[in-house]
Amino acid sequence: MKDLLWAAEYSLLDLLKYFSFFLIAFNFPIYKKKISVPIYFVFSMLCCLLYFEIRGGDRWLSGIPNLCSILFVVLIEKGKRVKGFIYMAVSWIIMDLLSTLSKMLFYAMFEDDCYLYGALVGRPLWDKVLVLIAPMIYHFLMNIIIKRKVDYYLSTSQLGVIFSSFIGGLFIIPALGKMVRRKEYDPKAYVIISVAMLGLLFLFIAVMVWQSFVVNRNNKMKQDEIKYQYMLKAQSDYFDGLKNDQEKVRRFRHDVRAHITALQKYLDEGNTEKMQEYLACMQKQVDIDQTKKYTCNMAADAVINDQTKVMQDKNIKFQYEGCPKIREEISDYDLCTIFYNLLKNAVEGCEKVEADEKGVDVKVSNSGEQLLIRVENDTIMKDKIIDGDMFTTKKDIKNHGFGMKSVRAVVNKYNGFYSNKIEDGKFVAFIAL
Structure with a gap:
């Protein structure tokens, strides 16, 4: 019974250390119901x-939590499971290395104290509990001190490094563990090895964080440039439309006497059919209501007009x-960013x-000084919302999401409020600024 409790303690703490680092460091939300976690x-x-x-001992017991942690990837969003598996492998490397290196440091520090050595190095409890502090420290530094969540981006070269590190870790981590248990080297050697390995580990994490910041910043700059160019084009088209409308009005005013004369002639003759045909022709020629004003903001109106043309082409009714x-x-x-992305998502x-x-x-x-924007569109989506965030149905998940x-x-x-929901077969987005 005592051995079973030890095995349960060992596996639970191993699972917790992978689980905590995976969720806290990589910001993966749980897609399934919360009851699925316990x-x-x-x-x-x-x-x-x-x-x-079955085995009658703890040989290779440490590998079972690693295999079980793969199952946890099933609980996250479907389109992110491959990425989740890669990050789970990263969690294995980081947390197992920290656990093993903490044992080495404790051995070097407390080798003369048999009680402390037995408590800290001889049992799995203390090193794993200590390692559980690492995700909390990471959360404190990134989300509280720096106040920025890292959206990690992995290039092909990084994936190669992670895979190589994972394969290397399968050999290095057990070897380091045996070194600690057998006390093969002088304590100073363990300190040097631990510090060197910790330095490499922190460098690995720092490079991942730094590259993610750089890549996300570059992606944001590209998206901003695309939106800026779009806004300029939309404004140019809007002003061209206004210019064309004014030209139509001037032409109509110039020819109005001739039109009145023709209509008066049909009226005198009692030819209402010809008169209706003539009026219909005039209405087509003087179509000055194509460029509309919606918000009294010319830039935003340009974007809305551009999207309404897209809707007309796709037979989508716009109200x-x-x-x-x-x-001010x-x-x-x-303002253009909001209308462009909301309307573009609505069209899609x-x-x-x-x-x-x-x-x-x-x-x-x-509402007072607040600007309230509500956009509704028909949708095929059903209840794909977690904490107000919609899951994408696009295949290009890597490049999707920048709009929202x-x-x-x-x-x-502007310290505003954003929410979305599905209501009566419609996707509803609401913004208060």
Whole structure:
């Protein structure tokens, strides 16, 4: 019974150290129901205990939590499971190295104290509990001190390094563990080995964090440049449309006498059919309502007009309601970012709907000085929301997501509020600025 409790303690702490680092350091949300997490732990511990009973000892017991941790990847979002598996391997490397190196340091520090040595190095409890502090320290540094969550990006070369490190770790970590148990070297040698390995480990983590910051910053700059160019083009098209509308008005005014004369002639003759045909022709020629004003902000109106043309081409019905007052501190660029991304996502959502009638409804209003924006569109999605975040249905997951991140960044900039939900077959996005 005592051995079974030891095996349960060992496997639980091993699972916890992988689980905590994976969730805290890599920011992976749980996709399944929360009850699945304790079920996962119970199942994994039962697997470890079953192996322990069948083998009749702890040989290779440490490998069972590693194998069970792979199952945890099933609990995250479907499109991120391959990435999750890679990051779980990284969690193995980091946490097992920290655990083994902490044993080496404790041996070097407490070799003369038999009680402390037995408590810290001889049992699995203390080194694993100590290692569980590492994700908390990481969380404290990145999310509280630096106040930035790292969205890790792995290039092909990095994947190669991680794979090589993982293979190397399979040989190095057990060898280091045997060195500690057998006390093969002088304590000073263990200190040197531990410090060197910890330095390499921290350098590995620092490079990952730094590269992720750089790549994400470059991606953001590219997206901002694309949006800026789009906004300039939309504004140029908008002003060209206004210019064309004014030209049509001038032509109509110039020819209005001739049109009145022709209509008067048909009226005198009582030829209402010809008169209706003539009026219909005039209406087509004087179509000055193509470039509309929605928000009283020319930049935002340019973006909305551009997206309405896309909707017309795709037979998507567009409805707009509201004439809001926009605070001066909200920049044109930020306003365009919101309307562009919300409408673009709405169009993409409608495209997947097979119904003949599908549409996008936009309502813009004020509550005091706050600007309220509500965008609804027909969708095929059902309950794919976690904490207000929609999961993408696109295949290009790597490059998807910058649009909504940009919207959230604008909302956070003005201390606003963003939410989304699915309601009666419609995707509803709501923003308060």
